[in-house]
Amino acid sequence: MVEKNPSIIAREALKLLFARQLAPTPENYQAVYGEVAGMAIPIPASLARQIVHLLEFGQPAFAGRDERLHEMAEQLMHFLRQPSPDLSTAELLLQNFNHRLSFAAQDEAQLRDTLLRLLGLIIQNIAALCLDDQWLEGQLDALQTATEPPLTLPHLQDIELRLKDVIFKQTEAKERLVQAQTQVRNLLATFIDRLADIGDTNTSYHDQLERCATRLTQVSHLHEITPLLEEVMTATRAMSERCSTARCELQTLREQSEQGLAEVERLRHELVHTSVLARQDSQTGVLNRRGMDEALEQEVIRTQAAGVPMCIALLDLDNFKALNDRLGHEAGDKALQHLVAVAKQIMRNQDQLARYGGEEFVFLLPGTQVQQAVEVMKRLQRKLTTRYFLQDSERVLITFSAGVAEIAPNESYQQALVRADRAMYAAKRAGKNRVMAASMDA
Numbered sequence: 001m002v003e004k005n006p007s008i009i010a011r012e013a014l015k016l017l018f019a020r021q022l023a024p025t026p027e028n029y030q031a032v033y034g035e036v037a038g039m040a041i042p043i044p045a046s047l048a049r050q051i052v053h054l055l056e057f058g059q060p061a062f063a064g065r066d067e068r069l070h071e072m073a074e075q076l077m078h079f080l081r082q083p084s085p086d087l088s089t090a091e092l093l094l095q096n097f098n099h100r101l102s103f104a105a106q107d108e109a110q111l112r113d114t115l116l117r118l119l120g121l122i123i124q125n126i127a128a129l130c131l132d133d134q135w136l137e138g139q140l141d142a143l144q145t146a147t148e149p150p151l152t153l154p155h156l157q158d159i160e161l162r163l164k165d166v167i168f169k170q171t172e173a174k175e176r177l178v179q180a181q182t183q184v185r186n187l188l189a190t191f192i193d194r195l196a197d198i199g200d201t202n203t204s205y206h207d208q209l210e211r212c213a214t215r216l217t218q219v220s221h222l223h224e225i226t227p228l229l230e231e232v233m234t235a236t237r238a239m240s241e242r243c244s245t246a247r248c249e250l251q252t253l254r255e256q257s258e259q260g261l262a263e264v265e266r267l268r269h270e271l272v273h274t275s276v277l278a279r280q281d282s283q284t285g286v287l288n289r290r291g292m293d294e295a296l297e298q299e300v301i302r303t304q305a306a307g308v309p310m311c312i313a314l315l316d317l318d319n320f321k322a323l324n325d326r327l328g329h330e331a332g333d334k335a336l337q338h339l340v341a342v343a344k345q346i347m348r349n350q351d352q353l354a355r356y357g358g359e360e361f362v363f364l365l366p367g368t369q370v371q372q373a374v375e376v377m378k379r380l381q382r383k384l385t386t387r388y389f390l391q392d393s394e395r396v397l398i399t400f401s402a403g404v405a406e407i408a409p410n411e412s413y414q415q416a417l418v419r420a421d422r423a424m425y426a427a428k429r430a431g432k433n434r435v436m437a438a439s440m441d442a
């Protein structure tokens with residue numbers, strides 16, 4: 001190998017520094033000089049590939065808003081894709097990239113936190129401004145929850161879906177409400193117009209009578225009275241007819257406006273009701289996941305303050321896919337409603353039930369110890385063996401597997417749910433149609 005002239009190497013090193021847009025620091029120069037002089041140690045190919053992958057995957061997250069960072073990542077990837085890329089230059093490029101990335105990551109985190117705080121403030125503000133709009137409560141609560149950490153994608157998607165549903169229903173109801181209000185307003189305007197008409201008619205009638213009275217004082221012969229009398233009779237008849245028509249019209253208007261007001265009231269109720277739906281599973285009528293989370297939060301505080309036990313039971317129907325496949329999806333839906341109906345028979349006033357997922361339900365049993373809660377679930381299983389689900393006169397036995405956890409002092413309900421979930425899966429694995437208590441250290 002022919003050795004290069006040091007001044008040529010130095011010139012090429014400077015060119016390379018410039019081409020890679022590196023600062024002309026001694027370290028950068030030394031690394032590039034080594035590379036040009038052929039003294040470079042190549043970076044292992046698999047490591048170079050891994051770094052390229054890392055950059056490719058990370059690009060959308062870290063280089064979205066920072067163009068320079070994006071350029072640096074491209075440059076680094078380009079360099080690493082070359083055959084036998086030099087280790088010290090790679091290190092140098094990585095160092096520069098990391099330095100820039102550390103600022104970009106901080107900016108991103110700050111931006112996200114600030115946006116969330118801003119959103120939280122806006123929501124609080126809307127809530128304060130809309131004290132009378134009870135129907136907004138559901139959405140605002142959901143949005144408030146969405147802005148609280150931890151910010152996970154499934155959590156946000158779940159809330160987005162529920163909100164879309166409620167917003168759709170409420171927009172519909174709100175539109176009808178506005179229509180009904182406009183109708184009532186128009187009716188009132190017509191009402192006032194009619195009253196004004198009657199006033200006008202009255203005035204012209206009075207004027208006419210007065211004119212006749214004046215002419216009457218000037219009459220010298222009896223035959224001159226007859227046309228005057230006729231005029232008075234005609235005016236009175238016309239006045240009486242107009243009054244009677246106006247009375248009818250006013251009556252109709254009154255009825256219409258009463259109907260309109262009743263419709264406005266009904267729609268107001270509907271709006272409030274759709275807000276409640278945000279906490280309710282529309283298919284079975286029991287609480288949905290969000291409703292149960294709220295209930296759990298409140299009950300944990302209440303029972304822990306009162307020093308009484310509280311249990312959570314997680315229940316999952318057995319072989320529900322097979323039931324759907326054999327009897328149809330509609331029958332599956334009815335089977336879920338049947339389970340809820342039977343469950344309600346064994347529930348006490350203070351117990352609550354929620355649908356947590358497709359065929360998964362959660363029971364909240366305050367003031368109950370784990371063994372008692374296991375017994376409650378077993379009682380429900382026995383009840384289902386006597387109250388069959390009927391589909392086209394076929395008796396279908398519905399069974400479920402359940403895991404029961406008693407919330408320990410200082411344990412969150414989420415942690416207890418995880419234990420109940422594990423116990424439920426253990427029940428499935430053990431052969432289904434059984435109830436298992438969760439151990440404290442599960």
Ligand SMILES: Nc1nc2c(ncn2[C@@H]2O[C@H](COP(=O)(O)OP(=O)(O)OP(=O)(O)O)[C@@H](O)[C@H]2O)c(=O)[nH]1
Nearest residue numbers: 316317318319320321322324329330332333358359
């Ligand atoms: N009809 C109906 N089916 C549903 C609903 N939600 C979820 N499912 C169905 O429930 C089935 C659940 O299937 P899997 O998760 O395999 O559970 P499985 O068949 O009960 O099996 P195991 O849990 O092991 O007993 C799926 O086929 C879903 O499509 C619903 O609202 N209505």
